[in-house]
Amino acid sequence: MDADLRRRALEWIDQDPDPDTRDELQALLDVEAEAEVRERFTGRLQFGTAGLRGELGAGPQRMNRVVVAQAAAGLAAYLHQHEEHPSAVVGFDARHNSDVFARDTAEILAGAGVRAVLLPEPLPTPVLAFAIGHLGLSAGVMVTASHNPPRDNGYKVYLGDTSQIVPPADADISAAIDRVGRVDELPRSDDYVVAGPEVADAYVAAAAATAPPGPREVTAVYTALHGVGLRTLERTVAAAGFPALVPVPEQAEPDPDFPTVAFPNPEEPGAMALALALAASVGADLVIANDPDADRCAVAVPTGPDTWRMLTGDEVGALLADLMLRRGTPGTYASSIVSSDLLGRLAASHDRAWQQTLTGFKWIGKIPDLAYGYEEALGYSVAPAIARDKDGVTAALAILALAADLRTQDRTLLDRIDDLHREHGVHATGQLSVRVEDLAVIVTAMTTLRTTPPASLGGLEVTSVDDLADGYRGLPPTDGIRLGLGEGTRVICRPSGTEPKLKCYLEVVEPTGDDLAAARARAASTLEAIRTDLAAALGL
Numbered sequence: 320m321d322a323d324l325r326r327r328a329l330e331w332i333d334q335d336p337d338p339d340t341r342d343e344l345q346a347l348l349d350v351e352a353e354a355e356v357r358e359r360f361t362g363r364l365q366f367g368t369a370g371l372r373g374e375l376g377a378g379p380q381r382m383n384r385v386v387v388a389q390a391a392a393g394l395a396a397y398l399h400q401h402e403e404h405p406s407a408v409v410g411f412d413a414r415h416n417s418d419v420f421a422r423d424t425a426e427i428l429a430g431a432g433v434r435a436v437l438l439p440e441p442l443p444t445p446v447l448a449f450a451i452g453h454l455g456l457s458a459g460v461m462v463t464a465s466h467n468p469p470r471d472n473g474y475k476v477y478l479g480d481t482s483q484i485v486p487p488a489d490a491d492i493s494a495a496i497d498r499v500g501r502v503d504e505l506p507r508s509d510d511y512v513v514a515g516p517e518v519a520d521a522y523v524a525a526a527a528a529t530a531p532p533g534p535r536e537v538t539a540v541y542t543a544l545h546g547v548g549l550r551t552l553e554r555t556v557a558a559a560g561f562p563a564l565v566p567v568p569e570q571a572e573p574d575p576d577f578p579t580v581a582f583p584n585p586e587e588p589g590a591m592a593l594a595l596a597l598a599a600s601v602g603a604d605l606v607i608a609n610d611p612d613a614d615r616c617a618v619a620v621p622t623g624p625d626t627w628r629m630l631t632g633d634e635v636g637a638l639l640a641d642l643m644l645r646r647g648t649p650g651t652y653a654s655s656i657v658s659s660d661l662l663g664r665l666a667a668s669h670d671r672a673w674q675q676t677l678t679g680f681k682w683i684g685k686i687p688d689l690a691y692g693y694e695e696a697l698g699y700s701v702a703p704a705i706a707r708d709k710d711g712v713t714a715a716l717a718i719l720a721l722a723a724d725l726r727t728q729d730r731t732l733l734d735r736i737d738d739l740h741r742e743h744g745v746h747a748t749g750q751l752s753v754r755v756e757d758l759a760v761i762v763t764a765m766t767t768l769r770t771t772p773p774a775s776l777g778g779l780e781v782t783s784v785d786d787l788a789d790g791y792r793g794l795p796p797t798d799g800i801r802l803g804l805g806e807g808t809r810v811i812c813r814p815s816g817t818e819p820k821l822k823c824y825l826e827v828v829e830p831t832g833d834d835l836a837a838a839r840a841r842a843a844s845t846l847e848a849i850r851t852d853l854a855a856a857l858g859l
Contacts, residue, residue: 320348320351320353320356321353321357324353324356324357324360325348325356327360328344328347328348328356328360328378329348330501331344331360331377331378331379331385332344332345332377333503334385334501334502334503334504335377335383335384335385335502336384336385336388336423336502336503337383337384337385337419340376340377340381340383340384340385341377343376343377344356344359344377344378347377356378358380359376359377359378359379359380359381360378360379360380361380362379362380363379363380363386364379364380364381364382364386365493366476366484366489366490366492366493370390370460370473370474370475370476370483370484371386371390371473371474372464372465372467372471372472372473372474373471373472373473374470374471375415375416375470375471375472382416382420382464382471382472382473382474384416384419384420384423384502385502387420387423387424387462387474388423388427388499388502388505389496389499389502390424390474390492390496391423391424391427391428391431391460392427392431392495392496392499392502392505393492393493393494393495393496393497393498393499394407394428394458394460394476394492394495395427395428395431395432395433396431396495396498396499397488397491397492397495398433398457398458399431399432399433400491400495401457402457404434405432405433405434405457405458406433406434406435406436406454406455406456406457406458407428407433407434407435407436407456407457407458407459407460408435408436408437408438408447408450408451408454408456408458408459408460408514409421409424409425409428409435409436409437409438409447409459409460409461409462410438410442410444410446410447410450410459410460410461410462411438411441411442411461411462411463412441412442412443412444412461412462412463412546412547412573412611412612413441413546413547413573413574413575413611414462414463414464414469414471414472414575414611415469415472415575416472417441417462417463417472417575418441418462420462420472420474421437421438421460421462422437424460424462425437425511426507426508426509426511427505427506427507428511429507429508429509429510429511430505430506430507430508431505431506433457434456434511435511435512436450436454436456436511436512436513436514437511437512437513437514438450438514438518438519439513439514439515439516441547441573442519442547442551443547443548443551443609443612443613443614443711443712444461444463444465444475444612444613444614444708445522445526445613445614445705445706445708445709445710445711445712445713446518446519446522446551447459447460447461447477448461448477448481448482448705448706448707448708448710449481449518449521449522449525449705449706450514450518450522451477451479451481451706452479452481452705452706453518453521453522454518456479457478457479458476458477458478458479459476459477459478459481460474460475460476460477461474461475461477461612462474462475463475463611463612465610465611465612465614465615466544466582466583466584466585466586466610466611466612466615467583467818468577468582468583469575469576469577469583476489476492477708480684480685480707481684481706481707481708482680482681482684482685482706482707482708483679483680483681483684483708484681485681485682485685486795519551522551522705523551523554523555523558524558525702525705526555526558526559526702526705526710526712526713526716527555527558527559527716529701529702529705529713529716529717530559530560530561530716530717530719530720531646531720533720533723533724534720534723534724534726534727535559535560535561535562535723536562536723536726536727537561537562537604537605537719537722537723537726538562538565538601538602538603538604539564539565539603539604539605539606539607539719539722540564540565540566540567540594540597540598540601540603540605540606540607541564541565541566541567541594541606541607541608541609541715542566542567542570542571542585542591542593542594542606542607542608542609543566543567543570543571543572543573543608543609543611543613544570544577544580544583544584544585544590544608544609544610544611545570545572545573545574545575545576545577545578545579545580545583545611546573546583546609546610546611546612546613547573547611547612547613548609548611548612548613548711548712549566549571549572551613551712552564552609552613552711552712552715553566555712555713555716556715556716556719559716559719559720561716561719561723564607565597565598565601565603567593567594567597569593570593570594573611577611579593583610583611584610585608585609585610585615585617585629585697586617586632586696586697590608591606591608591617591619591629594606594608594619595619595627598619598621598627599621599624599625599627603621604621604722604726604731605618605619605620605621605718605722605732606618606619606620606627607715607718607719609711609712609715610697610711613711613712614698614708614709614710614711615696615697615698615709615711616635616697616699616711616712616714616715616718617629617630617632617635617697618630618635618718618732620731620732620733621731622733628733630732630736631695631748632658632693632694632695632696632697632698633658633659633661633695633746633748634736635693635697635699635714635718636654636658636659636662636693636694636695636699637659637661637662637665637736637739637746638718638721638732638735638736638739639691639693639699639701639714639717639718639721640652640662640665640666640691640693641665641735641739642701642717642720642721643690643691643701643717644665644666644668644669644671645669648690648691649671649688649690650671650672650688650689650690650691650703651671651672651673651674651686651687651688651689651690652665652666652671652672652673652674652690652691652692653673653674653675653676653683653686653689653691653692653693654673654675654676654683654692654693654694654695655675655676655677655678655679655682655683655694655695656675656676656677656678656787656791656794656801656811657678657694657695657811657813657822657824658693658694658695658824659695659746659748659826660746660807660826660828661739661743661746662693663675664743664744665739665743668742668743671690672688674686675792675794676692676794677794677795677797678694678797678799678813678816679694679816680692680694680698680700680708680709683700683707684700684703684707684708685707689703689707690703691703693709694709695748695824697711699711699714699717700713700714701713701714701717718732721735737835740831740835740838740839741831741835744807744828744829744830744831744838745827745828745829745830745831745835745838745839745842746807746826746827746828747826747827747828747829747839747842747843747845747846748824748825748826748827748846749825749846749847749850750822750823750824750825751822751823751825751850751853751854751859752820752821752822752823753820753821753859754818754819754820755819755820755821756819758819760821761814761819761820761821763858764812764821764857764858764859765798765800765812765814765821767856767857767858768800768802768812768856768857769786769800772784772800772802773802773852773853773856775852776802776804776810776848776849776852776853776856777804777845777846777847777848777849777850777851777852778845778848779804779805779808779845779849780804780805781802781803781804782803782804782805783801783802783803784800784801784802784803785800785801785802785803786799786800787799787800787801787811787813797813798813798814799811799812799813800812800813804849806828807826807827807828808826808827808828808845808849809825809826810823810824810825810849810853811823811824812824812853812857821857821859823853823857825846825849825850825853827842827845827846827849828842829841829842829845
């Protein structure tokens with residue numbers, strides 16, 4: 320094995336406080352696994368979507384106690400540069416090592432002179448975001464990998480406005496992390512505060528207050544997907560006066576191994592099977608799911624006695640926007656550029672401003688007068704005053720309120736979607752999403768789009784090609800390509816910021832005319848044709 324590589328690995332082992340990752344790395348050295356060790360020591364995890372995320376394990380390219388200690392020390396240095404009396408709250412979910420990483424963070428922040436508060440138990444990410452403003456602190460850290468596979472963990476960083484970090488803060492924190500020395504020499508302190516139940520209590524009260532008076536009768540099956548959402552959502556639902564949820568027992572309690580699902584993401588095939596089966600057996604009005612840290616919300620509705628359909632993130636986004644607009648909520652309505660443009664038409668019909676942002680809720684959260692924001696990946700903010708981040712608890716509450724109100728009229732969420740499509744046209748959205756082992760596949764696909772974009776997709780001429788790396792309509796540069804295919808129809812391709820995936824987002828807009836079903840059929844056919852041609856053009 321290369322002598323310098325072995326030296327760096329031994330130095331890592333020498334400072335690592337975790338015996339498990341020390342032993343893991345030493346075992347790799349013992350068997351001369353040079354390629355594996357080199358991969359782990361080529362660079363380090365970088366701040367992506369608001370922080371760090373990666374596979375658990377030893378080395379700077381994995382999530383572990385050394386990387387977390389470096390991140391905490393870098394964050395502390397950044398806060399001291401920008402705050403006279405810096406402070407932070409640290410939360411965590413129920414993933415492997417989340418509690419350990421959170422405690423390390425609190426100790427290092429306190430040791431660096433940052434007033435630190437540690438939440439007392441695994442709680443949803445929205446509670447952490449809320450706690451920043453509720454406690455009047457400078458920053459927040461949430462230890463979570465959201466809906467990633469069980470082997471992953473992550474580290475989300477928020478600033479005092481309760482939104483996730485964006486440039487240049489992420490680069491500044493990353494630079495501060497680069498300057499951190501050995502983590503076993505960092506000062507640590509147990510002079511931090513462990514919060515009592517009052518923070519979660521305050522969140523539940525604030526979340527419940529977002530549901531105005533109205534009908535409450537609705538039966539909903541709920542799955543936490545082995546995450547931390549159940550107790551907080553149950554308390555919020557009860558405080559708002561709704562009937563108790565019907566939880567999926569096999570997925571109700573936190574379990575970091577996520578034993579009943581291949582991926583703990585409600586968008587993934589099969590993840591909702593248990594919930595849908597339970598809903599059919601109890602005759603539920605709808606199904607609600609949170610991802611493991613409960614910042615996302617998924618919804619399913621019955622289409623027959625024993626048949627169910629998952630609503631897309633864009634459909635839920637439109638329903639919640641319509642609800643907020645009809646309530647008269649003032650301010651700007653926002654969505655990411657990969658989300659449906661239907662929100663723009665809805666906002667215009669109510670004389671409200673609409674703003675598009677880059678992908679990621681960190682950008683939506685920065686809009687000063689945000690009334691409502693959403694992204695198609697099941698993220699919704701119906702209560703920006705609580706926190707400027709996506710919140711699967713308040714979104715679930717809003718869906719319950721809407722479903723209960725429609726139920727009094729013998730109508731459903733699907734009926735309301737029909738109303739919106741009749742008024743504004745069918746907006747059919749879909750994805751071509753490819754998970755890869757080799758990130759070079761994504762680089763090649765993006766290069767192909769930039770250098771030789773297709774002339775047509777699905778029988779429609781590609782009328783415009785916008786490289787998002789050059790900025791798009793005043794937005795900051797990002798790695799992505801937008802292909803326009805006529806009025807309202809478009810494709811946007813980008814690498815995922817949190818997973819090894821290439822994601823392509825498709826939207827087809829079809830005038831409704833007198834036949835909604837026919838318009839939907841035309842839109843679905845065009846969408847599938849575009850998806851097929853796009854896959855071929857990218858060599859996927």
